[in-house]
Amino acid sequence: MAVYTEVFDDDVSAFLADYDIGRLRVLKGIAEGVENSNYLLITDQAPYILTLYERRVDPADLPFFLGLLRHLAARGLPCPQPVPGRDGEPLRTLGGRPAALVTFLEGAWARRPEVSHCAQLGDALARLHLAGLDYPLRRANSLALAGWHGLFEAVREAADGVIPGLRALVETELAFLDAHWPAGLPAGVIHADLFPDNVFFLDGTLSGVIDFYFACNDFLAYDLAVCLNAWCFEGEREFNATKAHHMISRYQKHRPLSDAEFAALPLLARGAALRFLLTRLYDWLHTPPGALVRPKDPQEYVHKLRFHQAIGGAGAYGVTR
Numbered sequence: 464m465a466v467y468t469e470v471f472d473d474d475v476s477a478f479l480a481d482y483d484i485g486r487l488r489v490l491k492g493i494a495e496g497v498e499n500s501n502y503l504l505i506t507d508q509a510p511y512i513l514t515l516y517e518r519r520v521d522p523a524d525l526p527f528f529l530g531l532l533r534h535l536a537a538r539g540l541p542c543p544q545p546v547p548g549r550d551g552e553p554l555r556t557l558g559g560r561p562a563a564l565v566t567f568l569e570g571a572w573a574r575r576p577e578v579s580h581c582a583q584l585g586d587a588l589a590r591l592h593l594a595g596l597d598y599p600l601r602r603a604n605s606l607a608l609a610g611w612h613g614l615f616e617a618v619r620e621a622a623d624g625v626i627p628g629l630r631a632l633v634e635t636e637l638a639f640l641d642a643h644w645p646a647g648l649p650a651g652v653i654h655a656d657l658f659p660d661n662v663f664f665l666d667g668t669l670s671g672v673i674d675f676y677f678a679c680n681d682f683l684a685y686d687l688a689v690c691l692n693a694w695c696f697e698g699e700r701e702f703n704a705t706k707a708h709h710m711i712s713r714y715q716k717h718r719p720l721s722d723a724e725f726a727a728l729p730l731l732a733r734g735a736a737l738r739f740l741l742t743r744l745y746d747w748l749h750t751p752p753g754a755l756v757r758p759k760d761p762q763e764y765v766h767k768l769r770f771h772q773a774i775g776g777a778g779a780y781g782v783t784r
């Protein structure tokens with residue numbers, strides 16, 4: 464359960480005095496998510512999500528994230544909308560943290576994504592990328608290569624105690640990616656954490672995309688690589704090329720990949736696997752003792768990284784040029 468900062472009915476009732484959205488009826492910590500503290504907040508008018516932004520969110524980035532939600536929704540992508548207070552400002556403070564309310568999206572995430580979910584995800588990802596092209600704000604990816612090095616410095620000494628041999632694996636992989644990371648691929652706004660638990664479906668149809676708090680400017684194809692890792696494995700080790708084929712094909716109906724992007728996919732997938740391996744390892748070692756959160760297992764991303772290291776090219780993802 465991701466609640467790092469506890470807030471209580473009285474605090475939230477006082478907080479709501481700055482809004483025109485009714486009186487508090489229900490406040491419930493949400494038993495999912497990893498990064499921020501989230502509450503379901505129901506007033507006598509509507510349900511909302513109350514988010515208190517935690518350690519990985521730089522408050523200076525919040526206008527980028529909240530503005531992006533408005534920008535994408537205006538271009539037809541179903542995503543939560545920031546709710547402004549009476550003064551027109553969606554960003555406030557609660558429990559000593561930066562906080563905001565967003566609209567509640569109906570639907571549920573796919574616990575066992577099927578081919579049809581992956582295909583719809585490919586659609587939505589391409590629509591997100593196209594809709595983001597004219598977003599005027601910029602945010603560098605703090606979890607790109609330099610950020611992976613920084614994370615690794617913080618876990619290097621403890622890595623082998625979590626998974627034997629992990630330190631050498633990561634050192635070798637970082638050196639490889641430093642030498643081979645592509646340059647000049649098409650870039651734009653990416654979600655950067657589009658896992659199944661951040662995509663809602665209603666009656667089998669994609670109904671919403673949430674959790675834009677890693678969104679940034681980076682290679683568009685890197686976002687596809689994140690999704691290949693998150694959506695196209697059965698369990699931790701078995702890659703499902705049919706799912707990947709449908710995801711990438713539907714993506715390409717809106718935004719065809721260039722030859723350079725296609726060739727770079729295995730590298731980007733290695734980078735994406737390393738990124739989640741490192742944040743999970745960091746969280747495994749640094750989750751605050753009292754936090755109501757279950758850190759995710761880094762081992763899963765060791766298997767995924769090894770898969771991408773072993774393939775001969777992007778053909779392994781079920782697509783050809």
Ligand SMILES: Nc1ncnc2c1ncn2[C@@H]1O[C@H](COP(=O)(O)OP(=O)(O)O)[C@@H](O)[C@H]1O
Pocket residue numbers: 465493495496497498499500501512543565566567568569660661673674676
């Ligand atoms: N706008 C929303 N509408 C409905 N449920 C939401 C919304 N935003 C978040 N949630 C719920 O909160 C959970 C955690 O949200 P998420 O943004 O993934 O948290 P975190 O930033 O901590 O990773 C989601 O899995 C979902 O159940």
Ligand SMILES: N[C@@H](CCOP(=O)(O)O)C(=O)O
Pocket residue numbers: 495496497498656658660661674739742743759
């Ligand atoms: N998707 C990341 C963890 C971030 O959690 P989320 O709830 O924001 O998706 C992972 O699986 O490591």
